[in-house]
Amino acid sequence: MQTPDYQGHCLANLMTSLIGGLGGTPSCHGPLRALPPEEVSRHRHVVLVVVDGLGDGFLRTRPAPFLNGHRRAGIHAVFPTTTATGITTFITGDAPAQHGLTGWHVHFRELGAVLAVLPGKPRYGGSGYDRAEGLDVLRWLGHDVTFNRIPVSSTMVAPNKIANTPFNKAHKGRARLLPFSGLQDMVNRVEQAVKGRHGNQYVYAYWSELDSLGHYHGPDSPQTRKHLEEVDRALANLAARLAGTDTLLIITADHGMTAVEHRLILADHPEIADCLTLPLCGEPRVAWAYVRHGRHERFERLVRERLGHACTLRPSTELLEEGWFGPGTPHPELSARIGDYALLMQPGWIVSDRLLTEKPFDMKGVHGGLAPEELEIPLVVTVC
Incomplete structure (x- = not known):
């Protein structure tokens, strides 16, 4: 069973490259071999788009000309290969060992509850941490925040349904928050973030629908294949609209999926x-x-x-x-x-x-384990 390669080949290493390249202080893990910090630092803007559930094998075997045309490498997710763990690596810059979130349902001994950590909901009974009087979510979890670790302006572009959850609000740190309502609106918001401010900046955008379709229809269903083509066209459009802005556009995923x-x-x-x-x-x-x-x-x-x-x-x-x-x-x-x-x-x-x-x-589709289709994710890189 192959485990994530934290020695320069996984999401935690990608975040080290981004944080270091943007002038910040990374965590203890080294940079991503496929994208060194020196390359990141050469560009005025850095945009990271996370397509939830986009496995590398799925991408490479499907008609997605923009994404496949700019695919630089396959890299690894972190363990467990799931949204709660991977997204937390993106927004803290830490590997799971350091950020401590180990799946969708987590037993928080210190709260005496099992919670779905991202929405903050108890599995049954009681109340979520959003209602815990006096609880500072970030201090409780013990997290640094990626946006606070870099000395440039930052923007978080997030779907309306999660933009203002307690978890998301706590982890946006100093970043400006731009909620959106659909794929085209996400593209609009990223363009707005890049073109609306002077100076160097970092933009993080998250798209969840591919993962949702994979869960409910299957990771290789007609619905997920069609949606990948829609995502590919939208991101090609984003790259075209950012042309001439000196933007390093990076697209990856938090995990892949298996049937x-x-x-x-x-x-x-x-x-x-x-x-x-x-x-x-x-x-x-x-x-x-x-x-x-x-x-x-x-x-x-x-x-x-x-x-x-x-x-x-x-x-x-x-x-x-x-x-x-x-x-x-x-x-x-x-x-x-x-x-x-x-x-x-x-x-x-x-x-x-x-x-x-x-x-x-x-x-019909799941993730969390270490099958290649769950562990292996793409690294797509282009300069606009």
Whole structure:
């Protein structure tokens, strides 16, 4: 199983190149080999567009002439290969080991809750962190912010539906926020950001729809293929509209996607579920298991005997020691957010531990694991 290459080949390294090239102080990981900081520093404007869910293999096998024509390399996502973890790397500049967010559903020991971290919603009961009186989200999470680490003007271009969430607002730092309502509006907003200010600047834009279509129709469905062509045309239009501005335009993704072929339903294995103190956290492709005191040996034996065809069981501490989350001093809460064990799902498999209040998991495309289609993402670079 290939893990992310944090030695110059993944998203954390890309952010080091961007922060360093823009005159800031990067984190401890080195720059991206395919885009050194010296190249970034030669340009007046730097625009980073993140297309959620755009895998490198998917792109290379589809008709997307602009993106494929300017594809420089394939690089790696970070682990887990999911939006909550990857987007946090983009907006903090840190690898997951440092920022400490380990999937969609995270057990925050310090809040006594399991939350979907980006929207800030509890999995069941209680209130989200947006309603926690006196809670400073950025201080609680212990994050630096990319926009605050660079000495140039910054703009965050974000979809209306997430632009003003507590997570997004906390992580925009000093950046100007420009919400948008569709693909063409995103292009308009990026152009507005580049042309509306004097001096050097950094623009970060995020597009989510490819990921949404991949989840609900499948990562290689007609809907996702058609939408990729729309994204390709929109970004070609953006490059044309930025011509002559000395803009380094970089397009990449937070992760790729893989199709769901087999579903492991934890409720079908009550003896295993009975070993847990919490519902499985993390992702359907890599789940964090919190095991009751005195049940560890039983849990290991049952999982290996009954679920070994669908997943590999590893103590979570081994993943930490082996560097799956990247280099640097680990976040103080990292070990508490990955449970006792990791269930690493085999290709095509997902695990579902559904609460009574939740609908059955019916997504056709997923991510989070380390299959090549999840891990490998494109690096597209052009100068406008």
